[in-house]
Amino acid sequence: MSAPLISPSRRLRRTPFSEGVEAAGVKAYTVYNRMLLPTVFESVEADYHHLKRHVQVWDVACERQVELRGPEAGRLMQMLTPRDLRGMTAGQCFYVPIVDETGGMLNDPVAVKLSEDRWWISIADSDLLLWVKGIAYGWRMDVLVDEPDVSPLAVQGPKADDLMARVFGESIRDLRFFRFSVYDFDGHDVVIARSGYSKQGGFEIYVEGTDLGMPIWNALFAAGEDLQVRAGCPNGIERIEAGLLSYGNDMTDDNTPHECGLGRFCNTQTAIGCIGRDALLRVAKEGPVQQIRPIAIDGDPVPRCDRAWPLFAGGERVGQVTSAAWSPDFETNVAIGMVRMTHWDAGTRLRVDMNGTDRAAEVQAGFWL
Amino acid sequence: MSAPLISPSRRLRRTPFSEGVEAAGVKAYTVYNRMLLPTVFESVEADYHHLKRHVQVWDVACERQVELRGPEAGRLMQMLTPRDLRGMTAGQCFYVPIVDETGGMLNDPVAVKLSEDRWWISIADSDLLLWVKGIAYGWRMDVLVDEPDVSPLAVQGPKADDLMARVFGESIRDLRFFRFSVYDFDGHDVVIARSGYSKQGGFEIYVEGTDLGMPIWNALFAAGEDLQVRAGCPNGIERIEAGLLSYGNDMTDDNTPHECGLGRFCNTQTAIGCIGRDALLRVAKEGPVQQIRPIAIDGDPVPRCDRAWPLFAGGERVGQVTSAAWSPDFETNVAIGMVRMTHWDAGTRLRVDMNGTDRAAEVQAGFWL
Numbered sequence: 001m002s003a004p005l006i007s008p009s010r011r012l013r014r015t016p017f018s019e020g021v022e023a024a025g026v027k028a029y030t031v032y033n034r035m036l037l038p039t040v041f042e043s044v045e046a047d048y049h050h051l052k053r054h055v056q057v058w059d060v061a062c063e064r065q066v067e068l069r070g071p072e073a074g075r076l077m078q079m080l081t082p083r084d085l086r087g088m089t090a091g092q093c094f095y096v097p098i099v100d101e102t103g104g105m106l107n108d109p110v111a112v113k114l115s116e117d118r119w120w121i122s123i124a125d126s127d128l129l130l131w132v133k134g135i136a137y138g139w140r141m142d143v144l145v146d147e148p149d150v151s152p153l154a155v156q157g158p159k160a161d162d163l164m165a166r167v168f169g170e171s172i173r174d175l176r177f178f179r180f181s182v183y184d185f186d187g188h189d190v191v192i193a194r195s196g197y198s199k200q201g202g203f204e205i206y207v208e209g210t211d212l213g214m215p216i217w218n219a220l221f222a223a224g225e226d227l228q229v230r231a232g233c234p235n236g237i238e239r240i241e242a243g244l245l246s247y248g249n250d251m252t253d254d255n256t257p258h259e260c261g262l263g264r265f266c267n268t269q270t271a272i273g274c275i276g277r278d279a280l281l282r283v284a285k286e287g288p289v290q291q292i293r294p295i296a297i298d299g300d301p302v303p304r305c306d307r308a309w310p311l312f313a314g315g316e317r318v319g320q321v322t323s324a325a326w327s328p329d330f331e332t333n334v335a336i337g338m339v340r341m342t343h344w345d346a347g348t349r350l351r352v353d354m355n356g357t358d359r360a361a362e363v364q365a366g367f368w369l
Numbered sequence: 370m371s372a373p374l375i376s377p378s379r380r381l382r383r384t385p386f387s388e389g390v391e392a393a394g395v396k397a398y399t400v401y402n403r404m405l406l407p408t409v410f411e412s413v414e415a416d417y418h419h420l421k422r423h424v425q426v427w428d429v430a431c432e433r434q435v436e437l438r439g440p441e442a443g444r445l446m447q448m449l450t451p452r453d454l455r456g457m458t459a460g461q462c463f464y465v466p467i468v469d470e471t472g473g474m475l476n477d478p479v480a481v482k483l484s485e486d487r488w489w490i491s492i493a494d495s496d497l498l499l500w501v502k503g504i505a506y507g508w509r510m511d512v513l514v515d516e517p518d519v520s521p522l523a524v525q526g527p528k529a530d531d532l533m534a535r536v537f538g539e540s541i542r543d544l545r546f547f548r549f550s551v552y553d554f555d556g557h558d559v560v561i562a563r564s565g566y567s568k569q570g571g572f573e574i575y576v577e578g579t580d581l582g583m584p585i586w587n588a589l590f591a592a593g594e595d596l597q598v599r600a601g602c603p604n605g606i607e608r609i610e611a612g613l614l615s616y617g618n619d620m621t622d623d624n625t626p627h628e629c630g631l632g633r634f635c636n637t638q639t640a641i642g643c644i645g646r647d648a649l650l651r652v653a654k655e656g657p658v659q660q661i662r663p664i665a666i667d668g669d670p671v672p673r674c675d676r677a678w679p680l681f682a683g684g685e686r687v688g689q690v691t692s693a694a695w696s697p698d699f700e701t702n703v704a705i706g707m708v709r710m711t712h713w714d715a716g717t718r719l720r721v722d723m724n725g726t727d728r729a730a731e732v733q734a735g736f737w738l
Contacts, residue, residue, distance in 0.1 A: 138508050
């Protein structure tokens with residue numbers, strides 16, 4: 001059977017950069033926050049090699065923003081996450097697990113503190129806007145919550161600093177990791193953070209206003225010809241090697257942050273008021289009974305992981321693999337899985353059932369980066 | 370450029386019927402509630418003709434359920450919608466607009482009243498679960514809210530009664546529109562409603578439990594061979610002819626129910642307490658300034674409507690088309706648009722800008738069904 005196509009509709013939203021993405025010859029998409037997210041340009045492997053050597057421009061407009069504005073914006077933001085935000089200053093980005101009252105993960109976004117009374121939450125794939133609006137309404141908080149016309153454009157790869165300096169000025173090289181600052185583009189103020197969904201280094205440009213999308217896209221390509229800049233996208237191999245989790249793939253609302261290895265972002269022991277605190281205090285005390293682990297799968301390149309693959313030890317189910325890909329650089333199948341504590345030690349040998357095909361696998365001590 | 374592919378991942382959830390859908394040769398998907406929804410089997414036109422003559426089985430598992438359970442389930446349900454639910458009895462399905470505090474549409478689901486303290490909300494494409502959970506938590510209501518393992522399977526087309534009677538018994542012919550009852554399948558109780566996203570008649574089977582999916586799918590195909598039963602899906606032509614709206618295409622949270630022609634489902638004048646009542650009282654009094662209209666587009670078959678197409682009258686923007694397709698039966702391009710009141714009368718001639726191609730269009734008195 002040939003691979004299925006994606007049917008276009010307004011509901012699968014185009015982005016301010018779609019014109020550029022199409023001109024660059026995008027071959028496949030996924031859908032993320034009801035928006036098109038490119039997944040392949042040349043091939044997943046060719047894109048991977050290029051990302052590790054050069055610089056790519058990624059349409060990640062699907063990382064929609066939830067904007068909080070008003071006198072209680074900071075209070076609401078703290079209610080939403082178990083991470084202690086008291087030391088956070090304007091200009092910082094924090095990775096913040098968001099949980100419901102039972103401690104189940106609803107999203108794992110990046111909070112961007114623009115000022116005391118204005119925040120963006122740069123979201124993973126769930127309508128976090130509806131949760132935040134529901135909480136703000138239910139608690140009658142003095143805060144406006146909406147989705148602004150802001151679309152992130154990522155610049156990733158070892159030459160990202162060189163490319164960005166040409167377009168936004170040399171000072172951008174001084175920007176520290178998970179910090180942002182405001183830069184000029186053709187008379188417009190543009191928020192740019194040193195961040196992104198790869199381990200190759202780079203930036204995320206928060207493009208405010210659809211009309212600014214293609215001018216910035218074009219400026220990056222015009223400035224980067226000799227750097228071999230290309231259109232790219234979050235890479236399905238590189239992000240697994242690096243242990244970058246994907247909400248909806250590697251975790252869902254069934255999982256606590258502690259199961260996802262995000263316990264260090266949960267400061268429930270300190271005196272912060274947040275949703276899910278009671279449930280997470282219990283989890284923090286007892287520890288999770290299963291947790292995310294890097295897993296190597298033996299043998300030939302695995303097929304696409306389009307559903308959870310059960311993990312077994314001696315016939316007993318002990319977990320599942322949720323992302324997997326063949327790694328050309330590490331010459332093994334790299335994978336992310338959730339494994340029960342009885343079998344999560346590095347070196348534990350397991351079996352994985354890949355849609356009916358049995359294969360040997362091994363829990364790793366760390367990700368491959 | 371060839372049409373782009375869809376990249377599989379666990380995040381784009383498979384359904385209990387995916388095995389059957391693949392065996393039937395699905396050619397394209399969309400993504401709906403982070404789940405795969407088939408869009409084409411033979412071709413959109415061939416599927417359309419078959420749907421109008423025979424009977425189809427549709428994997429609409431993506432119509433996820435939000436379940437409300439507990440003593441305050443009914444009170445919460447009424448808070449969520451401006452439609453008066455006081456006369457609704459167990460066994461009924463109600464189409465219920467769901468709005469935020471400003472009257473903006475968050476979803477347009479079907480509420481299924483299983484009993485006084487147990488409801489399903491069968492949702493369109495947005496994470497309504499997060500809104501309902503946020504409201505229930507914020508208002509500290511005594512109700513459990515979650516997404517159960519329930520996947521609708523639709524049986525649609527003029528021979529739907531014949532096929533369903535063979536599998537679930539003759540009594541199913543007596544089921545009235547938007548009513549449901551419980552039927553036996555191989556010892557399992559199954560909720561079945563007379564409903565569905567076509568105007569050809571039919572049913573929706575609320576399959577409880579993933580394991581029951583393929584047995585019911587297979588039973589329908591085994592029983593319907595001489596009825597020419599086929600795998601199908603919501604049809605992009607038929608649903609526009611019939612004026613069935615699509616959340617995310619024809620309306621978003623920018624729109625009120627009144628703009629969507631759903632004012633008759635808003636009983637804000639009566640003494641119900643619901644979110645958005647104040648905003649909708651204002652809208653009901655003044656009337657909307659724009660509204661959904663059927664629109665015919667002149668000329669050759671239009672391309673796929675993958676973004677809003679602006680509507681113009683004498684150079685002035687007066688609305689937009691959000692869904693469009695060539696109708697073989699009506700021999701015109703059928704479309705759904707939002708038109709300002711100055712230009713919404715039937716017979717008004719407009720121009721539509723289809724991604725740079727200008728075309729004449731006309732507001733219609735009614736949909737084509």
